[in-house]
Amino acid sequence: MPVTKNEARAARPRRYRLLGAGRKGDDVDPFLQFLQQVREIVEANEGRTARLVYRIAELLDTLINDHHLDFASSAEPGCRFGELLYEDPRTGFAVVLLSWGAESSTAIHEHTTWDVFGILSGRLCIRNYTRDAGTEPVLVAEFEARPGDVTYLVPPDQAIHQIANPARDLALSLHVYESNLERTYGDQPEG
Ligand SMILES: [Fe+2]
Numbered sequence: 130m131p132v133t134k135n136e137a138r139a140a141r142p143r144r145y146r147l148l149g150a151g152r153k154g155d156d157v158d159p160f161l162q163f164l165q166q167v168r169e170i171v172e173a174n175e176g177r178t179a180r181l182v183y184r185i186a187e188l189l190d191t192l193i194n195d196h197h198l199d200f201a202s203s204a205e206p207g208c209r210f211g212e213l214l215y216e217d218p219r220t221g222f223a224v225v226l227l228s229w230g231a232e233s234s235t236a237i238h239e240h241t242t243w244d245v246f247g248i249l250s251g252r253l254c255i256r257n258y259t260r261d262a263g264t265e266p267v268l269v270a271e272f273e274a275r276p277g278d279v280t281y282l283v284p285p286d287q288a289i290h291q292i293a294n295p296a297r298d299l300a301l302s303l304h305v306y307e308s309n310l311e312r313t314y315g316d317q318p319e320g
Pocket residue numbers: 238240290319320
């Protein structure tokens with residue numbers, strides 16, 4: 130079932146705008162179209178997490194690289210801050226804009242739900258970990274993500290990570306979560 134504009138507005142006021150006319154040939158709101166497509170993928174791939182995540186990663190790549198969207202952050206300088214842009218009333222997925230203040234970082238944390246995210250501005254240092262038979266998390270990969278890059282977490286095997294903004298400039302990332310983290314993890318999710 131399509132995501133209607135009323136559903137999008139009811140979930141949360143939009144905090145982005147199109148720059149200029151958007152991509153040539155855009156005849157629909159690309160963010161609304163993105164929400165629609167994510168909903169269809171989630172509904173069609175229940176129980177197939179890896180497939181679902183890869184398809185959403187492709188969509189997010191297109192959204193942030195092919196369209197001229199400007200997501201405005203409400204974050205204070207220096208804060209790590211999340212803003213819920215949309216929560217799907219049918220399937221529960223959530224789209225969140227995360228702002229990473231200068232030299233901010235999460236703790237090493239584990240997700241029980243999938244997360245697909247792309248970098249909008251700045252750069253983020255991402256460290257992925259594994260857990261070896263209940264011991265402390267072991268670092269398996271570390272990389273720097275730049276604007277336009279898309280990555281993801283797929284529980285249970287690829288779901289421990291840490292994200293940091295090592296620079297003095299604000300960084301922004303756009304996340305599609307399986308569910309609203311505030312509902313899943315409590316009031317102060319790591320992101
Ligand atoms: Fe996280």
